[in-house]
Amino acid sequence: MSFIPRSALSKVLVAAPFLLQASSALAQEEEVIGWGIVSDNVAALILFTLFSGVVLYQIGQARRGKELFIRRIAGLNAVEEAIGRSTELGRKVMFVPGIGTVGEVETLSALSVLKHVAKHCAEYGTPLEVPNKDPLTYAAAREAVKEAYLEAGRPDLFNEEMVPYLTYDQFAFTAQVTGKMVREKPAANFLIGSFFAESLLLAEAGQSTGAIQIAGTAQVAQLPFFVTTCDYTLIGEELYAASAYLSKDPVMLGCIKGQDIVKAIVLLWIVIGILVLSATGSTIMQDLLNSSLGN
Amino acid sequence: MNFMDWITNLDRRWLYLLVGVFAIVPLIFPLGMPVNVSPAVQSLYDHVEGMNPGEIIMVSMDYGPSTGPENDPMACALIRHALSRDLRIVMLALYPIGGVNEGIQELQRCVGDLDPPNGVLESTKFPGKIYGKDFVYLGYKDGGLATMRQMNENIHEVFPSDYWQTPVTEYELSNEVQGYDDVNFAFSVATGIIGEWWANTVNAQFGLPVAVGCTAVSAPKYFAYYNAGQMFALLGGLKGAAEYERLVLDNYPQAKADTEEQVFYAAKGWDVQSVVYSIITIFIILGNVAYLLERRRTRMQL
């Protein structure tokens, strides 16, 4: 059972006054502002409520057992193939959860995929290595891998050296990981998470060793590098959908459906905005959005 | 094996060797490649030209030594441009590894050696420009996005002292700048994501005009923000740096003399980049010709 009861929104509403009270107690300023809505962010609040409402409604639908369809994501279907290949070759699987901190949603998505990969590695007895750059991500990754081995019933195969911390520096980290790729030749490389200038260095080094490579990031600038050097790439939202896709959990799929409905609304907004602007020269649709950003 | 077979099955190390050789030669023998200024770069130059003397620019050093060759010339060109026009500069660093060193290095490269704790405050390169009055360096603060948000509340709380640990209230300039409202615009010299935060948080939420100088690999991403109006100017990689440098050098003789004294500056980097681009282009064309010939030969055999 999930921590949040069926009516998640009610929980949010119950918790909010408590939080407001608790945080106001921390206030140090004498100036009395009072309760209210930040006027610059009213439109954003409407969008936030709309988004949350649609997603929560879809979660409710999913809980009631409504069948939900999610399109095929080739990169995620290839996860088992990649681990299987490593198992056959008797070589390790390397999973790099990006260089972002655990505060980034992208990193959390990567950790969800990591848990899935680690579980398969534990089941097949395939060696796994998860090098880390960010210390908080390192702590979370170690915990996720440990749990995965426990769940797979193979805690004996887990050791802490599987999830090493390398360094906080981006390029020193890259040097160590590419060195490991070239020397130890993992048969499968997962480059999933938040990546920056090191993306091509890691992916090209992995490509030169002939490893099967699955990448995933929401960093748009790095996507071309992954697409040209990796066998499969999870593009932007596919990465965020990964845990739902892999777990096939209906509630999570409900979230994805809610998100897609909001995307359709956004697209509709854009199309209407273009039509209104072209026909009348009015920028009303754009102005409404700008006010949501406080501009 | 004929040439086309060699190209088709090219060992990547040959390509590395060629790129290496053609990167070094223009550094030793500069070619002085022409530069065409793009609107995104011209916009920064025009904005600075349109500012009144005494107005303040916030320069955020959001990169480390790794991207220095691309980012350093951007920072230098802006500092020289601003000081030449009697504008004032507040510098800070948000990039964790080496941002603070890049900041002091580039500042001293432009204004000359400083030692404020021992009273060396005046710039040797821009006589009359005084540390604390015309320019100030607040040093580094950890926290990235959280720090940027806090700066909107009160910069003095985020940076209570400058790079040399002197309280910021002791200098006229840093004492004056308490929030984003006190500066004309922010220029983020960035690698990675910090430049994006300036656009989608500081500009979008707090309304401060933002310009970014980014690395070439990030430029396509930053163009989306530029086109959306979340930054009013964008210097993309060495090309953008060379364009801005050209504009400054053509109009400010002192900046030209100082820049050309350096071992490396954007125009030289642009020479290298142009040559390497040409090599890559030639190889892509050759690779495709070989591929198409090979495909034709295979079809004819069938």
Place this chain on the structure above:
Amino acid sequence: MLKKKIPVLLCFLAGLLPIISFFFTSPGDGLREANDTLEQWLVVVSGFALLLGVISVFQVNLRKISNRSKGWVNAIYLLASLVIMGAFGLMDAFSEMPGWGWVGTSGNTGFNWIFDAIFQPLQSTMFSLLAFYVASAAFRAFRARNLEAGLLLAAAMVVMLGINPYVVKVLPFLPEWTRWIMNGPNAAAQRGIIIGAALGAASMTLRILLGIERSWLGLQEGE
């Protein structure tokens, strides 16, 4: 059970505070104050987490040395570098404390010397590898194997030639074409991905805040 619920509850509360403080004001601006405090905590927690990382580096590499595992000599270099750089950094930090004046500026000098003479060139070297890797990746990827790949190749050629100053002298229309590709199809595709990714991130955040998504915590659905 509580052990598993507490992290999810903390995550929920910590995630909700910035959202509420973004939308609402409170007496004495307490919400914003609380949110700022939370953000400062994050910085402090990250600092302590780095210690965990350093401990891991020592554990893994000391074991490597004691077991004489493959590459154990490199582990010695790594630990020596860590200790030397760390020592200079600490000396610099301590030099301003009472009773530590004898350290003088040696910490700062040593740290800066290593930074300028070793760290900086190594960093630039790693980043400059991109030039080589971009060349080989582009050479391999840009092949007109089918219509889509052909279009990609054509766009790449226009952009690469459009910024080459000598080619532009012969074909002066190319920069305009380059700008069109960058500001038109390129920016449109990038924005499409950014919008999708932003909504994906928002949906993922909601799943995390509501405790639906918990595998990142090492917990299973239903725990």
